[in-house]
Amino acid sequence: MVKRSRIVAFLLILVLLGSTMGVTTNGILKNIKLGLDLQGGFEVLYEVQPAKKGQKIDSDVLASTAKALDKRINVLGVSEPNIQIEGSNRIRVQLAGVEDQNEAREILSTQANLTFRDANDKLMMDGTDLKEGGAKQTFDENGAPSVSLTLKSADKFRKVTQDIVNMRPNNVLVIWMDFEEGKDSFKSEITKEKPKYLSAPTVNQVFNQDTVSIVGSFTAEEAQTLASLLNAGALPVKLKEVYSTSVGAQFGEQALNKTILAGLIGIALIYLFMLVYYRFPGFIATVTLSVYIYLVLLVFDWMNAVLTLPGIAALILGVGMAVDANILTYERIREELKVGKSVKSAFQAGSKNSFSSILDGNLTTILAAAVLFFYGTSSIKGFATMLLVSIALSFLTAVFLSRLFLALWVHSGFLNKRKSWFAVKESAIHDISENFDTLDLPTRWDKLDFVKTRKIFFIVSGALLALGIVLLLVFRLNLSIDFSNGTRIEVLSNQPLTTQKVETVLNEHNIKPDDILISGDKNERASARLKEVLTKDEIAKLKAELKTEFGNEPNVSTVSPTVGKEIAKNGVIALLIASLGIVLYVTVRFEWAMAISAIVSLLHDAFFMVAFFSITRLEVDLTFIAAVLTIVGYSINDTIVTFDRMRENMQKRKRLKTNEDIAEVLNVSIRQTLNRSVNTVMTVLVTVVALIFFGSESILNFSIALFVGLIAGVYSSICIAGPLWYVFKTRELKKKGVIKTVKEKRKYSDQPQV
Numbered sequence: 001m002v003k004r005s006r007i008v009a010f011l012l013i014l015v016l017l018g019s020t021m022g023v024t025t026n027g028i029l030k031n032i033k034l035g036l037d038l039q040g041g042f043e044v045l046y047e048v049q050p051a052k053k054g055q056k057i058d059s060d061v062l063a064s065t066a067k068a069l070d071k072r073i074n075v076l077g078v079s080e081p082n083i084q085i086e087g088s089n090r091i092r093v094q095l096a097g098v099e100d101q102n103e104a105r106e107i108l109s110t111q112a113n114l115t116f117r118d119a120n121d122k123l124m125m126d127g128t129d130l131k132e133g134g135a136k137q138t139f140d141e142n143g144a145p146s147v148s149l150t151l152k153s154a155d156k157f158r159k160v161t162q163d164i165v166n167m168r169p170n171n172v173l174v175i176w177m178d179f180e181e182g183k184d185s186f187k188s189e190i191t192k193e194k195p196k197y198l199s200a201p202t203v204n205q206v207f208n209q210d211t212v213s214i215v216g217s218f219t220a221e222e223a224q225t226l227a228s229l230l231n232a233g234a235l236p237v238k239l240k241e242v243y244s245t246s247v248g249a250q251f252g253e254q255a256l257n258k259t260i261l262a263g264l265i266g267i268a269l270i271y272l273f274m275l276v277y278y279r280f281p282g283f284i285a286t287v288t289l290s291v292y293i294y295l296v297l298l299v300f301d302w303m304n305a306v307l308t309l310p311g312i313a314a315l316i317l318g319v320g321m322a323v324d325a326n327i328l329t330y331e332r333i334r335e336e337l338k339v340g341k342s343v344k345s346a347f348q349a350g351s352k353n354s355f356s357s358i359l360d361g362n363l364t365t366i367l368a369a370a371v372l373f374f375y376g377t378s379s380i381k382g383f384a385t386m387l388l389v390s391i392a393l394s395f396l397t398a399v400f401l402s403r404l405f406l407a408l409w410v411h412s413g414f415l416n417k418r419k420s421w422f423a424v425k426e427s428a429i430h431d432i433s434e435n436f437d438t439l440d441l442p443t444r445w446d447k448l449d450f451v452k453t454r455k456i457f458f459i460v461s462g463a464l465l466a467l468g469i470v471l472l473l474v475f476r477l478n479l480s481i482d483f484s485n486g487t488r489i490e491v492l493s494n495q496p497l498t499t500q501k502v503e504t505v506l507n508e509h510n511i512k513p514d515d516i517l518i519s520g521d522k523n524e525r526a527s528a529r530l531k532e533v534l535t536k537d538e539i540a541k542l543k544a545e546l547k548t549e550f551g552n553e554p555n556v557s558t559v560s561p562t563v564g565k566e567i568a569k570n571g572v573i574a575l576l577i578a579s580l581g582i583v584l585y586v587t588v589r590f591e592w593a594m595a596i597s598a599i600v601s602l603l604h605d606a607f608f609m610v611a612f613f614s615i616t617r618l619e620v621d622l623t624f625i626a627a628v629l630t631i632v633g634y635s636i637n638d639t640i641v642t643f644d645r646m647r648e649n650m651q652k653r654k655r656l657k658t659n660e661d662i663a664e665v666l667n668v669s670i671r672q673t674l675n676r677s678v679n680t681v682m683t684v685l686v687t688v689v690a691l692i693f694f695g696s697e698s699i700l701n702f703s704i705a706l707f708v709g710l711i712a713g714v715y716s717s718i719c720i721a722g723p724l725w726y727v728f729k730t731r732e733l734k735k736k737g738v739i740k741t742v743k744e745k746r747k748y749s750d751q752p753q754v
Contacts, residue, residue, distance in 0.1 A: 006412035010405060014287065021294045028294075028301050034096060035308035035382060037698065038256045040249030040553075041096035042105065045563065046239040048089045057089050057237065065237050066091055072107050072228075082306065090242070096306070101246050101553075102540040107228055108239075114230055116160065119170035124160045127230065129153070131210075135230035137223045140215050145223040147214040149230070154210040164203040174200040175214055241536060242560040246543070248553030250492055255309050255696035263316040266690035267293075270323055270683050277679070278330050280421040284405045285326040292322050292397040299389050308382035310623060313691060313699055317706070318390030320684035321634065324361070325398030327683070328641065329354045330422070331676045337424045339436045347410045351403055357644040360589060361637035362395045367585065368578045368633030372626060375574040383626050437652070438672070445671040451663040454723035461604060461720060468611030475614050480621035481559045483568045486531045489513070490555040491546055496523040503528075505549055509542055519697050533558050571625040575606065578629055582636050586643070593728035594643045598636055600724055601716035605635050608712040609705055623702035631709030634684070638677055638717040645669040646725070659730045666726050670718055681714040 036043055048057050048065055055061075062085045073081045073095065082094040098104045116125040134150030151157050164171050175198040199214055218226070271289070274282035296315060300307060333350030341349065366388060373384035409415055415422075419429065430436040450457075481488050489511075491502065499516045506513055506528060513528035534542065539556050546554045559567075579599055587595040606628050613620050646669040656662055688710065691703040 003412045006408045007414060010408040013405075017291060021290070025294060025297070028297050031301050032297065033304070033306045034252075034256070035306045035311070036094060036096040036245075036252070037247050037309045038252045038307065038312075039097045040101075040247050040252040041094070041098050042101045042246035043092065043094045043244065044105065044108070044241055045086070045090060045092045045243035047242045048091060049238040049240055051235070051237045055237070059085075061237060062089070062091065065235065065239075068235050069093060069108060073104075091239075094306075102543060103225065105536050105540065106225065115176045117174045117176060118164060118167060119172055119174070121174075124163070124173070125151075125156065129156060130230060133231050135227040137220065137227045138213070140213065144215065145218045145220045147218070147223050147227050147230070149212040149214065151210045151212065154208055157210065157212070158206055158208040161203050161205070161207045165206060171203050172200045173203050241558070243558065243563045244536075244539075245555070245557035246539075247555050248492065248547075250552040251490070251555055251698075254492070255698050256312075258694060258696045259309060259312045259316075259691070259699070262690040262694035263312065263319075263687075265694055266316055266687035267319050269686045269690070270319060273679075273683060273686070274323065274326070277423065278327075279423045280409075280415070280418075281326070281330045281333070281406060281423075284402055284409075285323060285330075287405065288326070288397045288402045289319060289322060291401060292393055293319065295393050295397065296386070296390055299393065300386070303385075303389075305385055306382055307386075309696060309698055310380065310383035310626060310702065311386040313695070313702065314383045314386035314390060316687045316691065317630070317684065318387065318394060320680075320687040321365070321637075322390065322394030322398060323683050324637070324680040325354075325358045325394065326402055327679050328357055328676055329398070329402070331673075331679075334422055334424050335438045335441060335672070337419050337422060338428050338430065338441055339438055340430045343415045343419060343422075344410055347406065353648070355399065357641045358395065358399060360585075360640045360644060362391055364582055364585060364636045364640060365633035366391050367581045368629045368636075371574050371578045371581070372629045375570045375577075380622055380626050383623075387630070441672070443671045443674070445674045448667075448671065448674075450667055450670050450719065450723055451726055453719075454726065457719040457723060461716075465604070465607060465611075468607060468614070472611055472614045475617070477610070477614050477620045478617045480619045481529060481557065481564065482622045483564050483571075483620065484531075485533060485559050485561040485564045486514075486529060487534045488555075488557045489528045489530075489542070489546075491526050491528075491550050492520075492552040492554070493524050493526070493550040494552070497526045498523070499526075502526045505546070509545060511542070519700075525697055533560060567622065574625065574629060575632070578632055579603070582632070586636075586640070590643050590647060593725050593732065594646075594721075596728065597721045597724040598639050598643070601639060601721040602632050602635055604716045604720055605631055605709055605712045609709050612708045613701075613705065618701050618704060621701065623699060624705050627702050627705035627709060630706065631713050634710070635713030635717060638680070638714060639721045641676060642669055642673050642717060642722055643725075645673050646722075656729075656733065659733065662726055662729045662733065666722050670722050674718065677714055677718060681710055685710055 035041075048062060050057060066083050066085055069091065070081065070083055073083075073093075082092075082096075084092045086092055093108060095101075095104055114127040114130070115123055117123055129151055131150040131152050136148045138146050138148040140146045160173070164173050201215075214226075267289075271286045274285045274289075276282070278285065293315070296318065329350055331350075332354045333346050336346035336349045337343070369384050369387040369391060373381055373388065420426070489506070491497070497518055499518055502516050502518075503513060511528075511530060513530050515529055517527045519525045519527070534556070539558070543554055543556060579602060582602065583595045583599050586598050609624075609628055609631065612618075613624070646665055649665050649669050650656065656665070685707065688703055688706045692700065692707065695703060
C-alpha cells in the first residue's frame with residue numbers, strides 16, 4: 001500500500017525550500033562581500049618598524065597603528081576594510097573596491113607630519129596642534145586651491161604669531177611637511193621641486209584666531225590629499241611594505257564572470273550525470289546539491305566572510321566533492337538490492353554501511369583544509385574557509401537531507417516494485433533465499449587482479465618518481481614571486497598583445513622583465529616578472545602609465561625576499577602537518593599498515609604534481625600549495641573508502657590465514673569500490689575541467705594542478721595504497737602467524753612490527 005502522505009510531505013518540503021531559495025538567493029548574493037580579486041582593489045603587508053630610537057614594537061603599538069590605519073582608510077570612504085595584525089610586527093591591509101588605488105596607498109603609509117617653524121628652523125607648532133578633522137580643502141580669494149586648518153588653541157597661535165612678528169625682518173612662518181624617512185611621497189609637483197616645503201607667509205600682525213590657511217601651488221586634488229593626510233594624523237611607527245598585490249577593476253569583473261560561467265557548466269554536467277546514471281536517487285541528489293549550494297552561500301553571508309576567486313573555485317570543487325557522499329550511499333544501496341533485499345531493507349543497510357566511510361573521508365579532508373587555513377594567507381584563507389564550510393554542509397545535506405528525502409519515498413511504499421528506479425537491472429538481482437552476500441557480488445572489474453599486478457604498479461610509479469627527481473634537479477621549479485621575491489605585472493588590453501609589444505612598453509618605463517607570458521582567448525592578457533621589487537611610488541607611476549597605454553588598470557604584485565622564504569617554509573610545514581595528522585587518524589581508525597600505505601600514496605600524489613609542474617614549466621604560486629593540500633585531503637578520502645570496505649570484508653572473513661586470503665580481501669574490496677572511485681573522481685574532474693576551459697586565467701595553474709592531482713590520486717588510491725597494504729600484511733602474517741580480525745590484532749600491539 002502506497003502511503004501518499006509521505007510523498008505529499010516530500011513535495012511540500014520541496015516547494016517550501018524552492019520558494020525560500022528563490023526569494024532570498026538574490027539578496028544573499030548581493031550581501032556577500034567580494035574580495036579584491038573579484039572587484040578590484042589592493043592588499044599590502046606592512047612590517048612595523050620603530051619611528052624613533054628605542055621604541056619597542058609591542059601589541060599596544062600594533063593596535064594603535066592598526067587604529068591609525070583604519071582612521072586613514074575612513075578618509076578614503078572605503079567600506080568594510082580588512083586590517084589584520086599578523087605575528088609580532090606585521091599588519092595586513094586589504095581594500096577591496098577602492099577606486100583610486102594609488103591615492104589609497106599614499107594615504108595609508110605617508111607620515112605627513114605638518115610643522116610650523118620660524119626663520120631659524122625652530123619648531124613653533126606641529127600636527128598635534130590641529131583640531132581632529134580640522135583640515136579642509138578650500139579656495140583662496142583668487143580662486144586657487146588651498147588647505148584650511150582649524151587649530152586646537154587660538155591662544156597658542158596668538159603667541160606663535162607674536163613671536164614671529166618680533167623677529168623682524170625675518171618674520172616668516174615656514175610651513176613644512178615632513179615625509180616618511182625624509183623622502184617625498186606626496187604627489188604634489190611643487191614638493192618634488194622643493195622637498196617638504198609648502199609655504200612661508202610673512203607675519204606682520206598678531207592673529208588671535210584658531211584658523212590658518214595654507215596657500216601654495218596646489219591643484220585641487222593635491223590640496224584634498226594634503227587635507228586628508230593631515231586629518232588622518234601621523235603614524236606612531238614606520239611602515240615598510242614587504243608584500244603587496246593590486247587588481248584592476250576590469251580584471252576582477254572578468255575573473256568573476258568567467259569563473260561563475262565555469263561553475264554553472266560544471267554543476268550542470270554533474271546534475272546531468274547523476275540523473276542519467278543513478279536515476280531517481282540522482283534526482284534526490286540534484287535537489288540536495290542545490291540546497292547545499294544555497295546553504296554555503298547563506299552561511300558565508302552570515303559569517304560576513306569575503307568571497308575570493310579561489311573561494312568560488314572551492315565552492316565549485318565542493319559540489320563535486322559533495323556528490324561523493326551521495327554516490328557512496330547509492331552504490332551501497334544498489335549492492336543491497338542486488339542480493340535480493342527489499343527497497344526498504346536495502347536503503348537502511350546501504351545508509352548504515354556507507355556512514356563510516358563518509359565520516360572518515362570528510363574528517364580527513366577537513367584536517368587538510370584546516371591546516372591550509374592556519375598556514376595560508378589572504379585569498380588562500382578564503383579558499384580554505386569556503387572549503388571548510390563546503391565540507392561541513394555537504395556532510396549535513398548528503399547524510400541527513402538526502403536520506404530524509406529518499407526515506408520519505410522508500411517508506412511510502414511507492415518504490416517497492418520499482419527497483420529499476422535505482423538503476424538496478426532485474427537480471428542483476430538475486431533471490432533473497434540464495435543467502436547471497438554483497439561480498440560475493442560480481443562486478444564489472446572482476447578480471448582485474450591488483451595483487452598480481454602490484455609489482456608493475458610499483459615499478460611504473462618508482463620509475464616515474466625517479467625520472468621526476470632527475471628532471472626536478474635539472475629544471476627545478478618555475479617559482480613565482482610568491483616563493484622568491486620580485487614584482488609581477490599583469491596587463492589586460494583592448495587589443496591583442498605580443499611579447500615584443502609588451503616588452504617594448506615596459507622598457508620605455510625602464511623595466512627589464514625576466515619573462516613575459518601572453519594568454520587569454522584573444523591574447524589580450526600579458527604577465528611579466530622581474531626580480532626587482534618596485535617601490536610604491538614606482539608602482540603608482542607605472543599603473544597610471546600602463547592604464548593609459550592599454551586601456552585598463554594593470555595588476556601589480558610585489559614580494560620581498562623575507563616574505564617569499566616564509567611562504568615557502570609555511571607551505572612545506574603545512575604539507576607535513578597534514579600528512580602527520582592523517583597518519584595518526586588512519587592509524588587510530590584502522591591500523592598502522594593502512595596508515596603507512598595511505599601516507600606513501602599521498603606523498604606520491606604530491607610529488608607527482610611537483611614533478612609535472614617542473615617538466616611543463618608551469619608557474620608554482622600560492623594556489624599550488626592550496627591545490628596540493630586539497631588533493632591530499634581528497635585522495636585520502638578515496639583511499640579511506642577502500643580501506644573501510646577492506647575492514648568490513650576482513651570482519652566478514654573472520655580469519656586471514658594465508659596470503660591468498662589477504663589478496664582476496666584486497667581485490668574484492670577494490671573491485672567493489674571501483675565504481676564509486678571512478679564516478680566520484682569523474683564528477684570532480686568535470687568541475688575542474690570546466691574551470692580550466694571556462695574559468696579565469698588567474699586560477700588556471702591552480703585548476704591544472706587539481707586535474708593532475710586528481711588523476712594521480714585515484715591511481716595511487718587503487719594501485720599503490722592497497723597493494724602496499726598487502727605487502728605489509730603478508731609480512732606481518734609471516735612473522736606473527738595467523739591474525740584473525742582487526743579487533744584480535746590488538747593482542748599483538750605490544751610486539752614489534754615490520
